[in-house]
Amino acid sequence: MAMKFEKTGEGTYMLDVCGYVCPHPQIYCKKSLEKMEEGDKVEVVFDNPSSKETMIQMCEQAGHDILEQKTEGGKLILVIEKG
Amino acid sequence: MEEKKNTAWAFLITAGLILTSILYYMTDVYYMYLIVYIWFGYAYGMMLQYGRFCFASASRDLFAAGVPRMAVGIMIALIFFSVIQAILAATNMSTFHAAPFGIHMLISGSVFGVGMVLAGGCASGSLYKVGEGNMTSLLAVVFGLCLGQAIFVDVGGIFNKLVPQSWVDSAHRTQAAIKAYQGIDIPINSWFDHYLVGYVWNQPQYTIAKLISGGQPDTIHYFVGNALINSIIPAIALLCVIYYFYNRKTFIKKKKKALKKQGLPEITGFKDELSGIWSMITASKRTSIMGVLVGITAGLHILTMAGMQKKFGVLNFGDLLKRMGHTADVSLKGTVFDPGYWYITSQEGQVGAWILEKFGWNMHDNMFFGYVNGLPELWRNPALWMSLGIVFGAMVMAKLQNEFKFKLPSPELIMWGFSGGLLMGFGSRPSLGCNIGGFFIRASGGDPNGWVYGTGMVLGAFIGVKFFNWWTERKMAKEMAAM
Numbered sequence: 125m126a127m128k129f130e131k132t133g134e135g136t137y138m139l140d141v142c143g144y145v146c147p148h149p150q151i152y153c154k155k156s157l158e159k160m161e162e163g164d165k166v167e168v169v170f171d172n173p174s175s176k177e178t179m180i181q182m183c184e185q186a187g188h189d190i191l192e193q194k195t196e197g198g199k200l201i202l203v204i205e206k207g
Numbered sequence: 208m209e210e211k212k213n214t215a216w217a218f219l220i221t222a223g224l225i226l227t228s229i230l231y232y233m234t235d236v237y238y239m240y241l242i243v244y245i246w247f248g249y250a251y252g253m254m255l256q257y258g259r260f261c262f263a264s265a266s267r268d269l270f271a272a273g274v275p276r277m278a279v280g281i282m283i284a285l286i287f288f289s290v291i292q293a294i295l296a297a298t299n300m301s302t303f304h305a306a307p308f309g310i311h312m313l314i315s316g317s318v319f320g321v322g323m324v325l326a327g328g329c330a331s332g333s334l335y336k337v338g339e340g341n342m343t344s345l346l347a348v349v350f351g352l353c354l355g356q357a358i359f360v361d362v363g364g365i366f367n368k369l370v371p372q373s374w375v376d377s378a379h380r381t382q383a384a385i386k387a388y389q390g391i392d393i394p395i396n397s398w399f400d401h402y403l404v405g406y407v408w409n410q411p412q413y414t415i416a417k418l419i420s421g422g423q424p425d426t427i428h429y430f431v432g433n434a435l436i437n438s439i440i441p442a443i444a445l446l447c448v449i450y451y452f453y454n455r456k457t458f459i460k461k462k463k464k465a466l467k468k469q470g471l472p473e474i475t476g477f478k479d480e481l482s483g484i485w486s487m488i489t490a491s492k493r494t495s496i497m498g499v500l501v502g503i504t505a506g507l508h509i510l511t512m513a514g515m516q517k518k519f520g521v522l523n524f525g526d527l528l529k530r531m532g533h534t535a536d537v538s539l540k541g542t543v544f545d546p547g548y549w550y551i552t553s554q555e556g557q558v559g560a561w562i563l564e565k566f567g568w569n570m571h572d573n574m575f576f577g578y579v580n581g582l583p584e585l586w587r588n589p590a591l592w593m594s595l596g597i598v599f600g601a602m603v604m605a606k607l608q609n610e611f612k613f614k615l616p617s618p619e620l621i622m623w624g625f626s627g628g629l630l631m632g633f634g635s636r637p638s639l640g641c642n643i644g645g646f647f648i649r650a651s652g653g654d655p656n657g658w659v660y661g662t663g664m665v666l667g668a669f670i671g672v673k674f675f676n677w678w679t680e681r682k683m684a685k686e687m688a689a690m
Binding site for chain 1 (some may be wrong): 228259261263264267268271272273274275277278324327328336339341343344424453454457491493494605608609610612614616617620661676677679680683686687689690
């Protein structure tokens with residue numbers, strides 16, 4: 125298990141923080157967004173339920189849009205567009 | 208299929224606790240006292256998991272992500288709990304007692320604050336996360352809160368040389384006095400014994416109700432002093448500060464945008480500020496509602512424990528253990544750790560001491576276990592059952608929400624869990640409590656000590672977040688370089 129942040133296409137990224145517990149997923153999510161340009165999208169994959177609320181509120185506060193939220197086999201996925 | 212399996216597990220765990228309670232009751236009616244702890248623990252566990260209620264998250268997420276969700280939840284819980292505590296104190300149904308006031312609370316809170324950020328959860332948060340299957344939290348609990356605490360209060364030798372002579376002298380004077388008046392030879396051996404008897408016991412203990420009433424508080428003093436002055440006003444002030452620094456800008460920006468869209472002048476007033484505070488409170492309904500419920504439940508817990516004590520005519524479960532013939536369980540003064548309210552860390556220290564004694568380490572030769580808290584067998588430890596209740600309650604809630612996941616820690620998380628747990632253990636002993644016993648219970652019970660410890664926790668969390676920011680930035684830089 126290791127944190128992975130990679131570019132998956134033009135303006136699209138993937139952040140995988142599965143296995144990590146608080147506060148790592150939310151910190152990595154914030155830092156990823158800081159590295160991106162406005163309008164870029166990132167798919168954040170994590171499995172720490174407690175981080176979900178924090179990430180959603182963090183995006184709302186900072187003006188980022190949550191495009192999609194889903195759960196796949198114990199993994200939580202948020203697709204965020206940088207605002 | 209998976210959902211059905213999880214629901215079945217939730218029922219199975221609950222049935223197991225019901226069966227355990229019945230077995231205790233059938234063994235002796237005095238175990239009703241212990242059963243109460245089990246079920247309040249269970250309720251706390253469910254609420255903590257559902258509301259993601261973690262005190263570490265309060266300051267950490269504020270500093271790390273600018274998210275006030277948890278800080279708001281805790282302030283709400285504090286407000287409700289303080290009113291209930293005032294009612295209980297006014298009706299002589301409270302088990303709350305203030306703690307010795309001093310700078311040790313700030314230092315201890317700071318150490319705990321760093322630890323809770325590293326470990327990924329506070330003392331209560333780590334327990335509920337164990338219930339979610341998080342093994343990093345289990346490491347923090349076992350090595351830090353259990354073994355770390357036990358060793359921390361028992362070590363002497365070179366550590367005794369670090370203790371000021373004034374503490375040593377004072378401790379020995381108290382030792383002589385207790386021997387003369389009670390006939391008990393208290394064990395003063397470890398550095399912590401000197402600290403506890405020679406320093407902490409000499410510090411003043413007070414609540415705001417006592418201060419404003421000249422030592423004879425009445426109903427009005429509990430409500431005005433303890434609830435309003437010590438809890439409600441500071442909590443509301445903190446909510447306003449959090450709103451101003453973290454929410455206001457975004458809220459007012461959105462409000463002005465909406466006004467512009469309607470063709471109205473972009474002017475906002477006091478009413479809008481109040482709406483902004485309300486929107487911050489309701490931003491995470493899940494956490495805020497749990498804040499209300501946690502506050503009420505913690506109050507009911509005190510009421511029920513006071514009822515149990517009145518029913519059996521005791522002030523401590525140690526008296527009941529002695530009645531049942533378990534005299535080896537109690538301390539030199541005949542007590543065991545029995546807070547009478549929500550508490551987390553001392554009972555885990557007892558687990559650590561119990562384990563170390565099985566390996567031949569004498570844990571009765573210190574004040575903490577030998578004279579104050581005793582070392583009951585684990586299955587007769589009332590407060591430990593509260594902690595287990597939290598783990599099982601959280602497990603049931605996590606199973607019901609399909610959020611339980613058994614997660615083994617990576618080497619990196621082992622390092623954080625272990626070091627954070629140790630710091631939490633070390634940071635909860637000198638203050639005689641953690642985020643619950645050191646901050647939450649005290650701040651809502653009228654003891655200003657709670658805020659001193661809370662300030663320390665926030666300072667510690669700030670340092671912890673700074674460290675993690677540096678650590679994660681390094682890792683992100685590597686990822687960016689590889690792109």
